[in-house]
Amino acid sequence: MTAALAALLIPLFTALGLLLLRSRSGPLVILTSLATLAAACWALVEVTTSGPQSLHLGDWPEPLAIRFQLQPITALLLVFTALIHLLVAVYAARSRHCRTRDTDYWPLSCLLQGSLNALWLSSDLFNWYVTLELLGLAAVALVALSGRKAYGPALNYLLLSLGASLVYLLGVALIYGRYGVLDITLLATQTEADQSTRVAFWLMTLGLMLKAALWPLHLWLPKAHASAPTAVSALLSALVVKGPLFILWRLWSEAAPVELAIETGPLLAIAGVAALLLGGWSALRTPWLKSLVAYSTVAQLGYALMALGLLMHWQLPALDAALWLFVLAHGLAKASMFLAAGELQATLGSKRVSALRGTTETMPVAMFAFAVAGGSLIGLPPSGGFLAKWMLLEPMLGQSEHWPWVAGILLGTLISAGYVFRVVALAFDRADPVPPDFKPDRFAHWLAMLPALVVWGLALVSQPLIAWLTGATP
DSSP: OHHHHHHHHHHHHHHHHHHHHTOOOHHHHHHHHHHHHHHHHHHHHHHHHHOOEEEEETTOOTTTOEEEEEOHHHHHHHHHHHHHHHHHHHHHHHOTTOTTTTSTHHHHHHHHHHHHHHHHHBOBHHHHHHHHHHHHHHHHHHHGGGOHHHHHHHHHHHHHHHHHHHHHHHHHHHHHHHHSOOBHHHHTTTOOOSHHHHHHHHHHHHHHHHHTTOTTSOTTHHHHHHHSOHHHHHHIIIIITHHHHHHHHHIIIIISOHHHHHHHHHHHHHHHHHIIIIIHHHHHHOSBHHHHHHHHHHHHHHHHHHHHHHHHHHOOTHHHHHHHHHHHHHHHHHHHHHHHHHHHHHHHTOOBGGGGTTHHHHSHHHHHHHHHHHHHHHTOTTSHHHHHHHHHHGGGTTOGGGHHHHHHHHHHHHHHHHHHHHHHHHHTSOOOOOOTTOOOOHHHHHHHHHHHHHHHHGGGGHHHHHHHHTTSOO
16 A cells, blocks of 8 residues: 555645645656656556555544555556646646646646545545545636636536535435444445435435536536636546546445445436437537537546446446446547647637638647547547447347447447547648748647547557456456
């Protein structure tokens, strides 16, 4: 657990140091991000060689102990978080279009990373509430860095996040009143499918769905993500919305009674299909580039919600791999798309999709990054999005009664192709003449390209990755 704790404490102490010293040092954050990535990789090696590990903070006995657990999926998420944070930190420090230079972005982004790492490691319902609050407050403050235009979306995000926290906390209180414990491992041996437990799990689920912007509780996300600075949009879409989804997964796959999970699963799966269709339709219709990418986040999270719902209903461990492949592939693709979209609209001076006409000539690297990341969202082989979609579809093949789920996935895929090709088709039009001083930031464009290439490179490690996610020996 030493390496995992280092991955948690390095960004937290960096954030505290920057606040106390009133420093806005991007290079320092990049260095500490590299250290955090090294610690996360070390934790991944530890869990591979020694197996899952746990730590009771303060040496308190159960059930009072706050337990940190390092499991294979936790270690993988630590590495994933550190990698995305490092990439976005380099972009924020280097891009001349990014509005986060010399601002409070640096301590807030470190606080966000530390909160998220604490969430991955936690195994306690109340500790998750604390980490969710820290994560939400950091995310809201980061959205507000855009200035007055972002205050409305940031306030809306804050109020809905606080409301979601209260709903979640009410469910936690019901669980504690019923069982007297909050540790997820202890709850797994005690929960029963009675009325109070059912209400508690539904309340916690509603609160977490609102925080994760899962359909139909997603209305805060498009404006918040679209109005935030480009670096912040990438962090929010790639990382922040995945935290509540992780808690939902552990709650229903470990602590919930099996019969309650089986009866609730179809509701979540149906919400996932609705997200695919309605979120994708909104992305098709919006005239704004970053709003298109934000609505596609709502749509793509539908795949993860559908995988979670079917996992609960069918109790198939193979769907764990589908869920987390979607999370990893979506995070990489969305980091690439938001960075590319931010560069495109800042360089062109317009936020409209229609302004992208001819960008394959004027800004080819940024446009190619957007298109490559979009290919993973569509599910083109051999991208990470294709691997995730195949893992989700595989249990349904040859089962005629599962055709509605297959139809939902195929319709979602067609709509995804529609909004991605809507952008790509415009980009291949003839470009208008550009002014003599037109100088795109090519380094920032290549940074946007990196996660898009990585998400397609997941096919090269698909076999060990799927083995890892399904609990087999990597």
